[in-house]
Every structure is written in C-alpha cells, then in structure tokens.
Amino acid sequence: MEAIALDLDAVLADTRPLWRDWLEDAGRRARVDLDDVPEDRTAAAGVLDERLGDWRPLLERFAADRAPIHFRPRGETGVALRRLRDGGSRIGAFTDAPRELAELALAHVGATRRVDVVGTRDEVLADLGAGARVVNTRAELLSLD
Numbered sequence: 001m002e003a004i005a006l007d008l009d010a011v012l013a014d015t016r017p018l019w020r021d022w023l024e025d026a027g028r029r030a031r032v033d034l035d036d037v038p039e040d041r042t043a044a045a046g047v048l049d050e051r052l053g054d055w056r057p058l059l060e061r062f063a064a065d066r067a068p069i070h071f072r073p074r075g076e077t078g079v080a081l082r083r084l085r086d087g088g089s090r091i092g093a094f095t096d097a098p099r100e101l102a103e104l105a106l107a108h109v110g111a112t113r114r115v116d117v118v119g120t121r122d123e124v125l126a127d128l129g130a131g132a133r134v135v136n137t138r139a140e141l142l143s144l145d
Contacts (some may be wrong), residue, residue, distance in 0.1 A: 003128035004084060004144070007136045008095035012077065013105035015097040018070045022062045026052060041096040042120065060100040071108035080141050081114040092117040092124035092132070
C-alpha cells in the first residue's frame, strides 16, 4: 500500500486567500492590528491567541460563509484521488492552515472522504510513515499511477 502526502494548498485548494481575507476582517471587527501576523500560520496561531482569544470559531464561521467563492471541485483531481484510493493508497493532506480551514477546504473540493489524515507536514508524514511520497503540485498528483 502506497502512502501519499499532498500539499493541500498547492494541490487541492489554496486556503491562503481566504485566510488573508479573514485576517483583514477579524482585525477590522476586533479593532486589533493584525498586519504583522506571521505568514506561517502555525506561528500565526500564537499571535492570534494573544490578540483575539478564541479566534477559531470566528475563522470557521467566516470561512464557511465564503468557502464557495474560494474553493471549487476539480474533476481531474477527484478522479486522481479516487483512482489512488481504489488502488489501496493512503492519502494525507498537509498544510500550515488551521485544521478548521483545512477541513472546510477539503469538504468544498470533494476530497474529505478520500483523505485519511490532515495536519501539518510533520504530523501527516508521521501518520503515513517513512515511505510516504510527497506531492507538491497538482500536475504531480495527476501523473501518479
């Protein structure tokens, strides 16, 4: 059984534009300066904890409202994921996005049932095992046998 680790943002659904929209909206609504929040979203979580407190439900609501604008299923990607799963592959998706945003993106592109594990790159690779193949582009995914 092959294990495949997909870069969520590069292969399935780029969550960064929606993340940036949320940061702008959250900063404006809370009247808090979020312009210096780190690009790395794992690091950004600590800053947001300090400045906004319980920010994850806010992100989840905002993202749920706007996800259809940002995420659309791609037929060829769905076919590739289905083919890999039917062939016995375990599939993981890694990202630095908060889990709430990552799972919402997967749902909107129709990949939730085909992805076994979601998390940071290190978490996904640990779960899938040492031999996991890392896929960093949609073209790589489409070329897998």
